[in-house]
Structure formats: C-alpha cells, structure tokens
Amino acid sequence: MRAFDRIQNLLTEKAELLARIRTIPFDGSIEVKTVKAEKYIYVRKREAGKYKSTYIDKYSDELYTLAVAQALQVREYKKRLRKIEKQLAELGYTEGELSPRVLLNIDFARANIKSLIYDQAVLEGIATTFPQTETILENGEVNGVKASDVQKILNLKRAWELIVDPNVIAAPCDYYLLSHIARLVNDGFSRDGGAIRSVPVSIGGSAYVPQIPVEYEVKQRISEIVNSTAKPINKA
Structure with missing residues (x-):
C-alpha cells in the first residue's frame, strides 16, 4: 500500500475513534461515593492539569457495570490513537x-x-x-x-x-471515504453497509426503477467530480 493510502486510512480510523469517544459519557475513572448511606457514581478525569469529578447518577449495578465497560473501551481507543499518531509521524505526516x-x-x-x-x-x-x-x-x-x-x-x-x-x-475525498461514512450510518442494520448496491430497488409512488450501479463507473465518476475544476458547492 502506498504511503498516501496508508496515511488516509490512518486518518479515517483516527477520526472514527475520536467520534466514538465523543459519544461515550464515561471517559475517565469510575468512582462510587457514599453520601448519607446513598451511593452515587462519578467520572474522575484530568482536565487542564487538574482532576475533576463529574456526577453521573445514583448507583445501580447495571449503570456501574456499563460505566466501567465503557471507560475501559475509551482507554483502548486512546491507546490505539497513540499508535496511530506514531504511525503517522513515521510516515512523515503533519497536520x-x-x-x-x-x-x-x-x-x-x-x-x-x-x-x-x-x-x-x-x-x-x-x-x-x-x-x-x-x-x-x-x-x-x-x-x-x-x-x-x-x-x-x-x-x-x-x-x-x-x-x-x-x-x-x-484528507482527499474519494469512494472509500464515502463508503466508510455509509457503513457507519448502516452499522448494525446492513451487513454490506457502505458497499455498492447489488440488488434492485423501487421508489414509492413511482414506476421508475433505478439501474443497479457498476462499482467501477461509480468510482470513476466520483474521481471525475473531485478532480474537476468546478466550484466546491457544485461538486457537492
């Protein structure tokens, strides 16, 4: 794989990991505090050089298990992000x-x-x-x-x-990036989410039946649009 393609793949993976982290509320160490015989769950995180505890909710076994699992997941994501940053640096990439x-x-x-x-x-x-x-x-x-x-x-x-x-x-926009975005949207609902449609579809209220697209032609058309001299709004 060319260095350019490797960089693009790493940047896409990095962005997806950051997006996943932003959707997880339990980013930090999970703490349980007892106040007047009641238990409460907090997330302890370092911000601007200082540790800060953020209240989550009253304690329950289910919530605590979820919080710990997601906090560990965030830790793994951040570990992978550090590896990606190192790989990007080795490839000579600078933002x-x-x-x-x-x-x-x-x-x-x-x-x-x-x-x-x-x-x-x-x-x-x-x-x-x-x-x-x-x-x-x-x-x-x-x-x-x-x-x-x-x-x-x-x-x-x-x-x-x-x-x-x-x-x-x-990063440059291409077929693979667009496919990756489509795969995120269809995650959990379509095994082939992000792939070129290979089955017929119909449009409600219309007799028109779209043709089944050819992958090579789709890739070529996307490349033509991206590399054209048209204004960005027209490309979109």
Whole structure:
C-alpha cells in the first residue's frame, strides 16, 4: 500500500475513534461515593492539569457495570490513537492548517448538528420528536423510542462526527471515504453497509426503477467530480 493510502486510512480510523469517544459519557475513572448511606457514581478525569469529578447518577449495578465497560473501551481507543499518531509521524505526516472559512463551516455544522440529524432521521422514517432526538444524542437513550431507532440516530451522530473532523476534511475525498461514512450510518442494520448496491430497488409512488450501479463507473465518476475544476458547492 502506498504511503498516501496508508496515511488516509490512518486518518479515517483516527477520526472514527475520536467520534466514538465523543459519544461515550464515561471517559475517565469510575468512582462510587457514599453520601448519607446513598451511593452515587462519578467520572474522575484530568482536565487542564487538574482532576475533576463529574456526577453521573445514583448507583445501580447495571449503570456501574456499563460505566466501567465503557471507560475501559475509551482507554483502548486512546491507546490505539497513540499508535496511530506514531504511525503517522513515521510516515512523515503533519497536520495542515485549515482555512478560517473552512473552520467557520465546521463550527456552523457542529452548531446545527442536532437539527441536521433530526431532519435526516425524519427522512429515514424514524418516529422521534426533536426533543427526543436531542436526548438520544446527549444520553444515548430515551423512553418511548424503539431501540433500533435510537441506534439509527446514534449511527448518524457517529457519521457526522467523522464528517466534521478536521483530519477527515483535510484528507482527499474519494469512494472509500464515502463508503466508510455509509457503513457507519448502516452499522448494525446492513451487513454490506457502505458497499455498492447489488440488488434492485423501487421508489414509492413511482414506476421508475433505478439501474443497479457498476462499482467501477461509480468510482470513476466520483474521481471525475473531485478532480474537476468546478466550484466546491457544485461538486457537492
């Protein structure tokens, strides 16, 4: 594999790991404190050189087990991130600075990410209100919503975290990156999520039946668009 391809794969993996970490609330050491015979769960984390304990909820065996498991998972993710940083350095990669305009667009996307995900969820037929979507994005669960719909919304969150990651934005856009984003969206629902469609589909209310795409032609068309001299908005 060429150094360029290895760097791109590492940057994509790095962005996905960072996106996963952002979706886990238990990033730190799990503590149990007893106050007046009641137990409470806290997450202890070092920030700006100082340790800070953040209250999570009242103690329960289920919540404590979940918190410990996710804290260990975050630790493994961070361990892998350190290895990725080392590999990138060995390949001679250094992060380039994004333009102020691009950074502004990233901030705009992050500020509106809940609305973007809610709108996409509605298009996918997910029956949630905006407040429910907000709760899912912040806490990972909500009462009155099917587990499969919660998972779809969390998948969209992971995909968006990847899309707005500065490392991913700085990397070239190609078929493989787009496939990876699609795979995140379909995680847990399609074994072939991210792959080119190979079965016929229909469109509700229309007699039109889209052709089955040819992978080579799709890759070629994406390459033509990305490498064209068109304005970015027209490429999109």
